[in-house]
Amino acid sequence: MKQFGGPVLFLDRSDINTDEIIPAKYLTEVKKEALAPYLLEDLNLEGFDPAGEWRGKARVVLTRDNFGCGSSREHAPWALEVNDITCVIASSYARIFRQNMFNGGMLAIELPAEKVEEIFALKDKGEVICDVDVEGKKLTFSFKDGKKEIDFSLSQFDEALVKSGGWVEFADNKY
């Protein structure tokens, strides 16, 4: 199973699309690692700097609705993965992106919009660290003057994919 958890990158917008996560001009790369410098290069989000301090530090992304909409490119989850961001928390996802995350053994955690709002409220408290307990289905957010715990759920299939390291191994053993 992959490692999950660490500093949170707040992307406070809905409908962040796959072209914003990784522009198509980099899709001629065959090696996933080559995508690393271009993650979120075209993100249209006020105040967001693609070259900001989050780079190399963030391990978890928090965002709003319909994250990963658009293209089927698995390069979007890979661009996150090669930057050691293996967990995304959002109020909803585009279907293909969400499946791509779990297919690669990564976490696309879906929380109700009001819970996502509560986590966004921590944004002004300095650095926020998110611990992810996959077994206990619990997220613990630590910040300067406190902690916040939020439960999440995973479907049996998604959990099996995360634990088996992805869909290829799961499917080849079973079908």
Add this chain to the structure above:
Amino acid sequence: MGKTIAEKIFDAHLVDEPFKGTHVLSLDVVMCHEITTPVAIADLKWRKKDRIFDPTKIKAVIDHVTPSKDSKSATQAKIIREWAQQHGIKDFFDVGANGVCHALFPEKGFIRPGYTVIMGDSHTCTHGAFGAFAAGVGTTDLEVGILKGVCAFRPPKSIKVEISGEMQKGVFAKDVILEVIRTLTVNGATDHVIEFCGSLVETMNMEERMTLCNMAIEAGGTSGQCMPDRVTAEYLWPFITSDYNNDFEAAVEDFKKWHSDPDAQYAKTLTIDVTDLKPVATVGFKPDQVKALADLEDTTIDQVYIGSCTNGRISDLRIAAEVTKGKKLAPGVRGIVSPATPEIYRQAMKEGLLDIFMDAGYCIANPTCGACLGMSTGVLAEGEVCVSTTNRNFNGRMGKGGMVHLASPASAAASGITGHLTDPVQYMG
């Protein structure tokens, strides 16, 4: 209780339900292109699983960047080319024979009503126009599809979109689907199949139905679907004649098994009468941001792009040529036409459509996905504006800092003549 077409297809293809809510389906067609497949091939090799489930069910094409533009795209092409050869994939389309996947594969007759289809391309939903369940997937799903011929989905929930009324002069299937997306919003159909039905859809030809289904993903839909009928049978007839012993009516009758039952359950029903619909275009960076072209006429453009899996088919080129005939592109406006397949290219040439475009000042590009996703053949510079018959207007999509306005071929062609976004009605015969 009755079933939707999607539920019927799922029932017929269910291989396993490893967990509640997870349906593993057998696949009838796995489509591959050179952008998302080479990584799957490389990974299968690395895992020592370089096998394919059935060479007759895998169709492959080089279409996104073709002919190769640089060493990296040449390497991608080489990987898929050698893989197709090694595994005896006969339906592989390379330079000279290649076209945009979602235009080329239907043209070759690869899809049937009731089929399950996946591809590492979000616009795979196009093939639902034939009454198939066709879904875009990522590289890992594609890899498992190639290896095992299966893919996992959640049980399908459907949204019924009933479209009635008559399209006014200047209004086309593209305007209708943009109106549907405006109404549903960009995530209104997430995890749902959009079932297009109603009197207008019944009278639409296959090319128009493909335009509708192509953009189901822009509302988040897993697939778009139309009921397979007489129109579908006519399109597929050259490929299915012997299957039905030369009995056309038998095919039409057989297709009915893939119709949704009258008492099927839908998550939502949307009713749209297009009678008052005006030609539209998108504004901004989301495909649900749609306005009447008549209200956008102060938007100047730098480029017109006519092509792609949405609107690069022969009927699209005919309409654009009708609007363009005898006219010139406005000074300073670049025009690019990319017929979506070699057959379309040849037909457009025979009909004199390419002459019309060239006389107007257009560049005729080869069949390719090209500028649609900003990879080649017409990418925009920072601050440039393009009116395009493609399907996606995301920020940076056609080139960093560029703006794309999605519109019908008629609207794109009319805008090319005036140099600003233009309602095509005045140019229609």
